[in-house]
Amino acid sequence: MVTRTRLRESLGGGSTIAVAMAVMNIGTYGFTxxxxxxxxxxxxxxxxxxxxxxxVIGVLQxxxxxxxxxxxxxxxxxxxxxxxxxxxxxxxxxxxLGALLLLLTPLINLVCQLDSLTTAALVGVTAVPLxxxxxxxxxxxxxxxxxxxxxxxxxxxxxxLVIGIALVLWHPNETSAILGVAIAxxxxxxxxxxxxxxxxxxxxxxxxxxxxxxxxxxxxxxxxLLAFFALSNIxxxxxxxxxxxxxxxxxxxxxxLSKAVLFLPQFVVVVAFPSMxxxxxxxxxxxxxxLVVAALGAVGTAATAVxxxxxxxxVGGNDYSGIRSHLWIFAVxxxxxxxxxxxxxxxxxxxxxxxxxxxWVAFIVIVLGxxxxxxxxxxxxxxxxVVTDLVLFVVxxxxxxxxxxxxxxxx
Numbered sequence: 001m002v003t004r005t006r007l008r009e010s011l012g013g014g015s016t017i018a019v020a021m022a023v024m025n026i027g028t029y030g031f032t033x034x035x036x037x038x039x040x041x042x043x044x045x046x047x048x049x050x051x052x053x054x055x056v057i058g059v060l061q062x063x064x065x066x067x068x069x070x071x072x073x074x075x076x077x078x079x080x081x082x083x084x085x086x087x088x089x090x091x092x093x094x095x096x097l098g099a100l101l102l103l104l105t106p107l108i109n110l111v112c113q114l115d116s117l118t119t120a121a122l123v124g125v126t127a128v129p130l131x132x133x134x135x136x137x138x139x140x141x142x143x144x145x146x147x148x149x150x151x152x153x154x155x156x157x158x159x160x161l162v163i164g165i166a167l168v169l170w171h172p173n174e175t176s177a178i179l180g181v182a183i184a185x186x187x188x189x190x191x192x193x194x195x196x197x198x199x200x201x202x203x204x205x206x207x208x209x210x211x212x213x214x215x216x217x218x219x220x221x222x223x224x225l226l227a228f229f230a231l232s233n234i235x236x237x238x239x240x241x242x243x244x245x246x247x248x249x250x251x252x253x254x255x256x257l258s259k260a261v262l263f264l265p266q267f268v269v270v271v272a273f274p275s276m277x278x279x280x281x282x283x284x285x286x287x288x289x290x291l292v293v294a295a296l297g298a299v300g301t302a303a304t305a306v307x308x309x310x311x312x313x314x315v316g317g318n319d320y321s322g323i324r325s326h327l328w329i330f331a332v333x334x335x336x337x338x339x340x341x342x343x344x345x346x347x348x349x350x351x352x353x354x355x356x357x358x359x360w361v362a363f364i365v366i367v368l369g370x371x372x373x374x375x376x377x378x379x380x381x382x383x384x385x386v387v388t389d390l391v392l393f394v395v396x397x398x399x400x401x402x403x404x405x406x407x408x409x410x411x
Contacts, residue, residue, distance in 0.1 A: 018267040020150030027157025029260050029314075031164045035177050036256065036316035038168050041249025044316070047174040048252035049112040049240055050123060052233040054181070057127050059229050060097055061134030063222030064090050066273070066348050067214055068135060072142025073274035075208075083139050083196070085211045089218065090135030098128040113240055119175040122182050129185040136192030144274060148195035155191040159184035221348050227359035228344045231392075232262070232337050234363060235385045238370045239378075247378050253320040254330040254382075257311060261300045261334025262341065265293040269345050276349035286346045286400065293342055297335025304331040322378075329382060336389045343396045355399055362392040 032051070036044045068086045072079050101108070101124030109120035133156065140149040164180030236255055239248040268289050275285035304311045305328040312324050323330075347355050369375055369384045 016146045016150050017153070017270050020153040021263075021267045021270070024153045024157030025260065025263055025266075027154075027159075027161040028263075029256065031161045031180075032256050032259075033314055033316060034161075034165050035168055036253055036320070038165075038172050039174065039177065041253070041319060042245050043172070043174050045240060045245055045249040045252050046112065046114055046119075047177050048236050048249075048255070050114075050119070050174060050178050051181075052236045053108060053112060053123055054126060054130070055233050056226065056229045057097070057101065057123070058130055058134075059222045059225040060093060060127075060218070061131045062225045063218045063220075064093065064131065064134040065138035065141065066221045066225070066345070067218045068138025069142035069273055070277040070349060070351075071214075071217075072139065073144075073277040076143075078208075079143065082142075082214075085214050086135050086139055087196075089211050089214050090132055093218070094128045094131035097131055098124045100124075101127055111237065114174070116175060119178060122175070122178045126178070126182040126185050129182075129189045133185070133188045133192060136189070136196060139196060140192070141270060142274060145195070146271075148191075149270075152188045152191045152195065155188040156185075159187040217351075220351070220353065224344055224348055224356045224359075227356050227363065228341060231359055231363045231366070231389070232340075234366055235381060238367070239381060242370050242376055242381065243378060247322075250320055250323045251378050251381065253315040254323045254326060256315045257304065257327055257330045258334035258337065260314070261297055261331050262337045264300065264334075265296045265338050268292050269342055272342075273345050273349060276346055282346070282349055286342070289342055290339060290397075293338050294335070297331070297338055301328055301331040301335060304328045326378070326382065329386065333382070333386050333389065336386070336393055340389060340393050340396065343393070343400055346400055347396075355396060358392060358395060362388050 035047060039047060064086065068082065071082050075082075102121060105117055105120045105124065108123055109115070109117055112120065114120055133152065137149060137152055140152065160181055163184045164177060167176040167180040170176060236248075236252050239251040243251060272285045272289040275281040308324050308327050311327045311331075312318070312320060315323075315327070344359070365388050366385060369388070370381065375381050375384055
């Protein structure tokens with residue numbers, strides 16, 4: 001059972017993280033919204049495919065964060081050893097990933113239909129600071145150091161808005177936009193480095209927290225998150241290939257709203273994950289968190305249905321009026337994805353592996369379905385994605401509720 005002290009700490013941490021992540025999301029989506037308006041459907045479609053690529057690549061960042069947070073929360077007596085190992089693994093992984101992506105620049109250019117190797121190369125450059133931020137955030141999250149973690153999240157959003165839009169105004173194309181994202185990504189790394197500058201005094205050590213063990217867990221966590229982010233972002237890439245460029249831009253603009261609803265309750269995942277990593281707390285943490293996420297999603301969907309004009313301004317304005325009547329469906333999609341994300345983190349917290357295969361099945365269904373005749377329209381693609389994600393959520397929720405009591409019974 002969760003103690004009253006731990007509950008108060010979680011509530012206090014939740015409010016702090018909620019405010020910080022709200023600021024981060026305002027910065028992130030302010031950048032996205034203004035970029036959509038300034039670039040127009042065609043150029044914004046290219047930027048959206050780049051951002052979707054970064055989200056998928058970012059699974060290594062989130063895998064490192066989940067590994068650090070889970071290990072520190074589950075075994076706080078080994079925090080010093082875990083912190084040292086995480087920092088070592090994070091730096092090496094970040095530069096290895098950046099080098100690999102630079103080698104894959106021609107492929108990124110082809111898949112995203114950019115016609116610019118320079119633009120595609122900036123994906124590899126951006127990946128380095130984003131990955132380092134993941135390890136830093138995981139240490140702070142596992143230690144439940146909510147204030148410095150909040151500062152890190154704010155630094156991840158505000159500079160993107162300021163620097164990114166300044167560069168877009170200077171030169172309104174996707175290259176300037178992604179360059180702004182790359183420069184801004186350095187800011188949270190500096191904040192994280194300051195927060196962790198003193199390190200931890202030497203404590204207990206365990207072979208379980210050797211760097212190689214951390215690498216293998218990070219691989220597993222990254223694989224699970226890769227499956228989720230591939231699922232949640234493949235549609236914008238498919239849209240670039242099965243729809244015309246204008247309709248693909250409209251679909252990408254609708255996904256601004258989906259991603260806003262997806263990331264609005266992100267603070268719930270951040271605060272709940274350490275508790276989900278502890279056997280005695282994980283069932284309550286999952287069920288209560290799902291209720292909060294569902295409630296926030298329902299409010300967002302209702303607001304979009306009642307005020308579609310305001311929602312249209314949020315996704316880019318009158319240039320995107322073709323999706324005005326669809327915006328509430330994009331909000332539903334974001335709600336489903338936010339609950340799916342919470343279930344994925346529950347899987348990571350208990351280090352389960354088999355459920356990940358179901359996410360890949362849903363991914364394959366969407367990719368193969370996009371080749372059908374009915375999915376050469378915006379309506380068809382949206383319907384395919386919503387139905388597939390909803391079925392996956394129901395199946396994963398049933399498995400999670402069945403598994404958790406058995407795990408806790410052994411604890």
